[in-house]
Amino acid sequence: MSESAFPEAMREYSSDRVDLRSDTVTQPTAAMREAIAGAPVGDDVLGDDPMVNMLQERAAALLGKEAALFVPSGTMSNAVAIRTHTNPGDEIVTETTSHIYVYEGGGYAALSGCSIALVDAHHGIMVPADVESAIRKAEGSLSHYPNGTLVCIENTSNRGGGTCYELSTIDEICQIAKRADCKVHMDGARLFNAVVATGIDASRIVQDCDSISICLSKGLGAPVGSLLVGDSDFIAEAHRWRKMFGGGMRQAGILAAAGLYALEHNIERQAEDHARARRLAEAVNEMDGFSVNLEAVQTNMCYISLTTGQSADDVVAALAERGVDLLEVGPNTLRAVCHLHVEDDDIERAITAFSDI
Numbered sequence: 001m002s003e004s005a006f007p008e009a010m011r012e013y014s015s016d017r018v019d020l021r022s023d024t025v026t027q028p029t030a031a032m033r034e035a036i037a038g039a040p041v042g043d044d045v046l047g048d049d050p051m052v053n054m055l056q057e058r059a060a061a062l063l064g065k066e067a068a069l070f071v072p073s074g075t076m077s078n079a080v081a082i083r084t085h086t087n088p089g090d091e092i093v094t095e096t097t098s099h100i101y102v103y104e105g106g107g108y109a110a111l112s113g114c115s116i117a118l119v120d121a122h123h124g125i126m127v128p129a130d131v132e133s134a135i136r137k138a139e140g141s142l143s144h145y146p147n148g149t150l151v152c153i154e155n156t157s158n159r160g161g162g163t164c165y166e167l168s169t170i171d172e173i174c175q176i177a178k179r180a181d182c183k184v185h186m187d188g189a190r191l192f193n194a195v196v197a198t199g200i201d202a203s204r205i206v207q208d209c210d211s212i213s214i215c216l217s218k219g220l221g222a223p224v225g226s227l228l229v230g231d232s233d234f235i236a237e238a239h240r241w242r243k244m245f246g247g248g249m250r251q252a253g254i255l256a257a258a259g260l261y262a263l264e265h266n267i268e269r270q271a272e273d274h275a276r277a278r279r280l281a282e283a284v285n286e287m288d289g290f291s292v293n294l295e296a297v298q299t300n301m302c303y304i305s306l307t308t309g310q311s312a313d314d315v316v317a318a319l320a321e322r323g324v325d326l327l328e329v330g331p332n333t334l335r336a337v338c339h340l341h342v343e344d345d346d347i348e349r350a351i352t353a354f355s356d357i
């Protein structure tokens with residue numbers, strides 16, 4: 001009998017490094033792996049997978065909507081949402097640094113045939129009046145304009161620093177969109193960070209949004225998966241686009257089980273990630289050569305500016321030599337993200353590494 005190819009499959013996460021590159025680096029914990037191992041499964045393309053069905057129902061209920069669709073990634077979730085809400089030649093209104101615009105390979109153009117009207121924002125949070133003036137309608141323009149039909153809000157805003165929208169701002173943007181006959185999609189990859197940071201229920205935050213994408217594989221600690229959430233008609237149409245984009249999965253219950261576990265156990269604990277990001281931000285901001293805009297440190301992220309001309313590459317390399325991994329996100333900017341596997345000691349080690357270099 002040959003030795004198992006998976007000798008450490010049930011081990012708890014362990015590393016001698018402090019990995020602050022992203023909240024996407026988390027590995028399933030032993031308890032989550034047990035949930036995966038014990039999951040009853042079926043063919044989800046045939047609608048038979050009990051765990052996927054349960055996860056979709058749970059996500060819809062949490063967000064106060066009728067239905068949800070399990071998809072492999074946040075990028076696919078946004079792509080399916082955009083394709084379902086729009087027609088080729090339509091225009092999307094979204095923020096200049098949004099994931100949809102910056103990091104999705106131009107999928108909105110290639111897959112949906114849409115243009116984007118960009119809104120500049122403070123720490124990623126759009127001002128409702130700017131959204132209003134960015135919406136262009138074909139009608140009444142002698143056909144000069146594309147047709148603005150969709151507004152996308154990213155909450156929390158990743159490049160904004162992990163910032164949260166005020167409820168009144170979301171509500172106002174939704175009203176503006178409705179008046180202009182536009183749908184609203186929320187890229188809520190980290191919606192539950194906003195829920196924990198603001199204390200506002202998820203269903204209230206997204207009350208007036210037509211669709212929401214949430215990610216299980218970021219702060220919630222699942223290995224794979226996102227959910228697109230909305231009303232039943234929207235999700236039925238989105239189901240067709242997911243098929244065409246190749247996102248139908250078969251015995252996906254092994255992934256859904258991890259997602260269900262994450263929704264049950266890993267939402268509230270994100271308060272610890274937020275406290276650790278703040279501890280790191282405040283300490284590094286005190287040091288010569290670094291500055292952190294503390295106003296933007298609202299959840300699990302900390303963007304660090306290099307103030308004395310050091311290159312971000314060099315600083316990342318110097319920190320890595322000390323066992324601390326961050327991402328360079330601009331020539332003078334680094335990003336640190338706290339998550340499931342970052343403990344208080346790890347933050348102290350990161351602070352020491354910053355003060356040593």
Ligand SMILES: Cc1ncc(COP(=O)(O)O)c(C=O)c1O
Pocket residue numbers: 072073074075076099100154156158187189190215217226
């Ligand atoms: C705000 C936001 N939206 C969408 C995504 C895409 O998620 P995925 O990596 O699962 O495609 C990310 C990924 O980091 C993100 O930060």
